[in-house]
Amino acid sequence: MPTSRRPVPSAIPPLPSPFDPAAELDWGAAVYGRRLLREHLDQSHDSASRRTKVITAHVRRLRRLLPEPPARVLDAGCGPGFYALRVAALGHDVVGVDVDRAALRHARALARERRAGGRLAFRTADLRELDLGAARFDAALLIYYVLENFPRRQQPRVLRRLRRVLKPGGRLIAELRLRPDRPPGRSDWWDIVPDSLLSDRPHLLLGDSVYDTRRNSFVMREVAVFDDGTTAVLQTSGWLCPLASIPTLFARAGFRVDAIHDGWSSRRATPLSETVLVVATASG
Ligand SMILES: C[S@@+](CC[C@H](N)C(=O)[O-])C[C@H]1O[C@@H](n2cnc3c(N)ncnc32)[C@H](O)[C@@H]1O
Structure with a gap:
């Protein structure tokens, strides 16, 4: 331990x-739950979750990348639900999943407080074993230190699990760090x-x-x-998947990569980008 x-x-x-x-x-160990939540909520740094004003700007960008509302959107590794809540406010039906029960409790409390109602739900799930029954989504989000925290051999498996819960033609928006x-x-x-x-x-x-x-x-x-x-x-x-290998990583899991943006901008990523936003389509 x-x-x-x-x-x-x-x-x-x-x-x-x-x-x-x-x-x-x-991330799912109860012993860290309360302390991790303290880090997620701390507005003086971005170590677990980003600060509110950054997330608000990102959601403006997501609005352009997501399908027209109302779409069914999965926020994979949603943490305390900061992105999920704002995406639901755009008019989407959002399900957030995470292994961290303390973060999900906070997310549910926020949803109640903002009266997000039927538009927003949270479930405990490990992305490596993700199985949401018959539920199928129009889009999935994988944001901020989620995919790269899995070892290399587990990353295709996580992407395959996401592929299975997306409708054919569904969109995956995944943020990855290049360094x-x-x-x-x-x-x-x-x-x-x-x-x-x-x-x-x-x-x-x-x-x-x-x-x-x-x-x-x-x-x-x-x-x-x-x-x-x-x-x-x-x-x-x-x-950290190198930029040139991203299309292959996603293709192995049944996705076609449509665009790789330089961080949260609309510019194309380059090997000098620190983070990239991958927009991919689930194959039929
Ligand atoms: C850096 S946080 C980002 C949270 C959220 N996406 C955001 O941007 O605010 C990474 C999240 O991934 C979750 N996570 C880590 N391993 C996971 C797993 N195996 N299955 C589901 N979630 C996981 C953590 O609990 C944590 O909430």
Whole structure:
């Protein structure tokens, strides 16, 4: 378990390794739910969810990329529902799915507060096993550090699951990072924090990241050091599909890529883009 207290420093590998099950964040683990929600709601940074004004601007762009309302839209990995809520307000019928029950509770409370009613529903689901019965959607969204957080071999499976819940001709809008916001190679930092994903009390937080540009993988690790000298470790990893390989990745899952935009702009992506928005069509 990543949060089990370990003696320093012998149990912590000198270099983080991507997708190490002993340290990797399990987004669905109840132990992190409340702390993850605190990160999602924090308007001083964009680490779990983006700030409200950024999301509002993105939804203006989504309005142009989504089918005409009312369409049935799936928000895959919806978190606390910030995009889902705003897309429902455009007149779409939206279902948000996520593994994080605490985030979904927050999403449902927001939906009730805004009286989004029948236009908005949330369900607990792991995207790797996604099965929504007979429900079929006109469009699906995969936004902000969702697809790239799965290992390379799992990404086609997640896309195939999404393909199955889309109608033939349905649209997938997927945001992917081409690189992390950390430099290539290894970098590290430290801070004294009042709380973090690892604890609710002040501690020393040591962080390091490894971005391997050859393998297109990165891992960002945090180690909390407590007053009594014990530690806890947690990391998030990603496999970043190179721009030139995106059409093949999506084709393997039954999608035709129609456009790859430079981030949230309408320009075409280039290998220098930091993030891209892929617009793809589910084959018949
Ligand atoms: C960085 S957050 C983005 C949330 C939301 N899309 C947004 O932009 O506000 C990544 C989300 O992916 C969800 N997630 C991670 N692994 C998942 C899985 N296997 N199945 C479903 N959701 C998952 C997390 O719980 C989290 O809510």
